[in-house]
Amino acid sequence: MAEKTGIVLEGGAMRGMFTTGVLDVMMENNLTVDGAVGVSAGATFGCNFKSKQIGRAIRYNLKYAHDKRYCSIHSLITSGNLYNAEFCYNVLPNQLDLFDYETYINNPMEFYVVVTDAETGEPFYHKLEDCHEKDILWMRASASMPMFSKPVEIDGRKFLDGGIAQSIPLKYMESMGFTKNIVILTQPRDFTKQPVSGLALVKIFLRKYPALIKTLSHRHEVYNEERRYVFSREKEGAAFVICPEKPLGISRTEHDTNELKRVYEEGRAVAAKNLEEIKDFLRR
Numbered sequence: 001m002a003e004k005t006g007i008v009l010e011g012g013a014m015r016g017m018f019t020t021g022v023l024d025v026m027m028e029n030n031l032t033v034d035g036a037v038g039v040s041a042g043a044t045f046g047c048n049f050k051s052k053q054i055g056r057a058i059r060y061n062l063k064y065a066h067d068k069r070y071c072s073i074h075s076l077i078t079s080g081n082l083y084n085a086e087f088c089y090n091v092l093p094n095q096l097d098l099f100d101y102e103t104y105i106n107n108p109m110e111f112y113v114v115v116t117d118a119e120t121g122e123p124f125y126h127k128l129e130d131c132h133e134k135d136i137l138w139m140r141a142s143a144s145m146p147m148f149s150k151p152v153e154i155d156g157r158k159f160l161d162g163g164i165a166q167s168i169p170l171k172y173m174e175s176m177g178f179t180k181n182i183v184i185l186t187q188p189r190d191f192t193k194q195p196v197s198g199l200a201l202v203k204i205f206l207r208k209y210p211a212l213i214k215t216l217s218h219r220h221e222v223y224n225e226e227r228r229y230v231f232s233r234e235k236e237g238a239a240f241v242i243c244p245e246k247p248l249g250i251s252r253t254e255h256d257t258n259e260l261k262r263v264y265e266e267g268r269a270v271a272a273k274n275l276e277e278i279k280d281f282l283r284r
Contacts, residue, residue, distance in 0.1 A: 005033040005282055006178030007049070008170050008230075011040025011163045013145070013252035015186035017260050020057040021267020022184050022242055023049045029275060031282060035110035035178050037125075037169050039162040042184075043113040043142040044088075047131060050111045051104040058264045060097040065255045082148040082253065089136045105130050112176075113142040114162030114169050118151045121215035123165035125172060145252075146216070147205045165215055168226040170233065182278065183230050185243035191227075193220040240281040242270060 009019055019042060027049065038046035045057040064070040069091070075084040093099035104111075111128045115138060126138040134154070141152035141159035151158035166172070173181050196202065196216055206213050233239035250263050271278070 003180045004035065004178045006173045006176075006181040007033050007036040007046075008168060008173055008181055008183040009036060009038040009042030009046040010168050010183075010185050010187075011038075011042045011143070011161070012186035013041050014061075014250050014254040014260065015248050015252070015263065016041030016045045017058065017061065017250070017263040018186050018244055018248060018267035018270075019184050020045050020048070021264040021269075022271040023267075024054050024058070025268050025271035025275065026278070027052060027054045029279075031278065033109060033178075033182065033282070035112070035173065035176065037112040037114065037173055038142065039114045039167055039169065040143045040145075043139050043162070047099075047104065047111060047128065047139065050107050050109050051100040051131075052107065053100055053103075056097060056099075058260070060092060061260055062257050063097070064092070065257050065260060071253055071255070076148065080150040082145070083143070085140055089140050093131075099131065101131060112172075113138050114166050114172070115141040115152075115159040116162055116165040116212070116215065118158040118160050118209045118212050121165060121209075121211035121213075123162065123169070123172075124159065125169075146212070147202065160212070164212065164219060165222075166226070167219075167223050168230055170226070170230050170239065174238075180238060180281070180284070181233075182240045182242065182281070183234075185227075185230070185241060186248065188244050188246055189231075189241075191247070193223045195220050237284075240278060242274060242278075245270065 048056045068074045069084055069087040071083045076082045112125050115124050117124050128135045137152055137154050142162040144152055144160050146160050151160050170181060170183055202216060203213055234241050248263050250259050254260055
């Protein structure tokens with residue numbers, strides 16, 4: 001029996017433009033996998049891989065980069081979310097740049113997202129079946145940055161950004177039977193995460209969630225260990241890592257369309273450079 005293949009999509013807010021560049025090249029070359037897991041921006045941009053919409057993520061990010069309805073202090077003040085939930089998860093996919101729900105549903109590739117339970121500080125996983133209504137809540141939760149987003153309540157539980165508890169869920173994919181995985185990172189190979197800055201301020205904003213604060217305070221340790229595991233699996237031949245060759249140097253909430261396009265093109269370039277190796281990895 002052939003091994004099940006997967007893709008792990010790290011977050012990183014607008015560093016995710018790198019990921020969209022990689023995924024677009026893969027789609028242009030008809031490269032498919034059996035399953036994917038997205039974290040934060042890896043979830044919100046990665047869903048377009050399952051719906052097979054080449055260019056959609058970069059297109060709407062360039063078009064609405066300066067629209068206050070998309071990402072703005074105005075949105076943060078008026079809605080409690082820097083990235084406006086109504087615009088991002090309703091108006092945009094249903095009116096302005098249509099999401100292909102039919103293709104998403106009919107594509108047999110499984111798509112999971114990671115969220116962080118605000119009460120326990122632990123990661124939680126959900127399979128997105130159709131990207132409608134409740135699924136959208138899970139996706140939104142996965143990308144809800146602490147202090148810049150309100151917790152998303154689902155079934156009586158509150159969730160925030162999946163990257164708080166688990167940024168690179170390769171072990172999760174392996175536990176689900178996906179034994180051969182492409183891992184798309186948004187930091188270069190030599191990156192090491194440092195302790196969260198402004199922890200005192202974080203403790204004030206998140207004082208209702210002590211377990212979440214504890215998770216955040218140890219996030220750098222968990223993240224660095226996840227990266228070590230990813231590269232160890234790469235050496236063993238069980239993972240293929242795609243990452244920037246140097247720091248992307250882009251703001252997490254970048255509005256400069258030239259910068260968004262630059263990072264997207266970097267993703268495309270790295271994918272094109274490694275295209276034959278990616279194909280070989282998936283064929284093995």
